[in-house]
Amino acid sequence: MLLTDDEKRILDGKRGEIAQRCMTFLVDYGEAAGADKLIDLDGTVDLHPGSGWVGAYDIKLEEIAELARKGEGFKVPTFSDKATAPGFIVDGWENCGVLPSSDPTFHKKCLEDLQPYIDMGMVPTFSCNHYLVSSFWPSVGQHCAWVESSAVPWVNAVLGARSNFDGCFQTAYLGKVPAYDMHLTENRAATVLVRCETELKRDMDYDLFGWAVGETLGLKVPAFVGIGRPTTTQLVKMNSALNTGGQVRMYHIPGRTPEAPTLEVAFQGKKPKETISITRDDLKRVYELMNYGSSDDIDFVYLGCPHYNIEELRKVAGLLEGKKCQTRLWVMTNPPTYKVADMAGYREKIEDAGGILLSGTCPGLLNGVVMPPSGVPKVIATDAAKQDYYITGHCHPNKVQVRYGTTEDCVDAAVTGKWKGEWR
């Protein structure tokens, strides 16, 4: 890789040992990825605080704390994805009943461990969709380093900024990333035309559509025709499924997303390499894939993957009003939205019905430990393909069944204890 004089000085240790190790990581990463240079970030970083990601290259917590004490900070605005300390819940942990999450000493220790990141400038959004609450977005064309399945298509496709899946301490501290893949204009062109031949109406339809496309396309960049005018909820669900059922991190909706004023521009003037159609049968096939198991006796209902936005919380609070849950119900959001939901009275409505409103984590991150005192459920109901498809792995070797459907199906299951959802 070709480095600037300044980058060479950092690699030679002239800016301290931590900067040197971060640069070594970026150079090794860039060379392994086939990049020929680094690029300066001018957008934002989204990182999982507290996580070791790339083994021997990781910067340890004590080292980060030392940098924070010296007054050092991140080079670009940096936001927090979910903290990865197993068991850490930001809000609602007192009532969750599972260990170690509900232990005050454990909670305090987790917060202490996160403080050095916050001292260095990381905004404590603690969410898989920080982009819904960050109050600060990168603009079109800015270079970013984000993580998270639903977030990476958001930054690339919805915002038109440029990011691979590499937000981490090193990229935030040096404000640089290897220049390859989504940072280069030519890699952002659509190559596949996806015609949606069924009307996407429900939020669930976008989840199923995203999965069906992701499974078919893998790493390719599609342009979508016939997907209507998705809401925020629908875009978030679609993005999450695109980048879980496959690895779609960039797409175009001609006439709607920033880099595709027209279909021709989406393909950067070239012809589509392939054209595929998504039909009602494709959505049904994914629906059946997500309904894993045959038991209708639900013992845990999970809503909030990706973290519910305020509109989804309002809807669930309304559905639960005056009802009582027969099963355990968790509704997960991000910490800023938790506070707004509390103010709006949605938390009270959910909790009056026997559910729990929480923020900042998900059952996957908790390794399925959601049943008191530290057990996994037998039959889960959820409205999110991503959580559905991972949770059976997280609970392995415990055999867990998952029922998948609309938010209404899930709330009904929480209230009645029975799964009554079916393909409609």
Add this chain to the structure above:
Amino acid sequence: MNKQANKIILKGRKVIGGIAQGEALVSKMPLMGWGNVDSKNGYTVERNHPLYEVPYKGKVLVFTEPRGSGGFVGYGRSRLFGTNPAAFLYRKGNNLTVFAAMVMNVPTVTDFDQDPTEVIETGDYVIVNGDRGIVEVIKKTR
């Protein structure tokens, strides 16, 4: 194609250098990490996956693409438990495969002149030269 009928050479791009060899374990389905990889036991626990609970320890793990979360690095973390593959070959990747390879630190090659999941079958013997990006495949005898 090499003169020897049962020997094939693939040329690709180095991700991680070094030389390793072993029996191939091939997945035509993308691999998914995070909750769906068990680093300790060294196998995928993705339901419905053809390699569900099939150990990759010591194998040349050949697959199409990654999919899903940053927890794909779980394949790399198998190194901590000694359950890692001997080499890592994939048709197309992104930084998730790169990070997994950096943690696994075994010879890794991608961007081949042919689709490795079409050329290599489970049970073939594979010699990987990561430094040169060259993979020699000795087809299993039938």
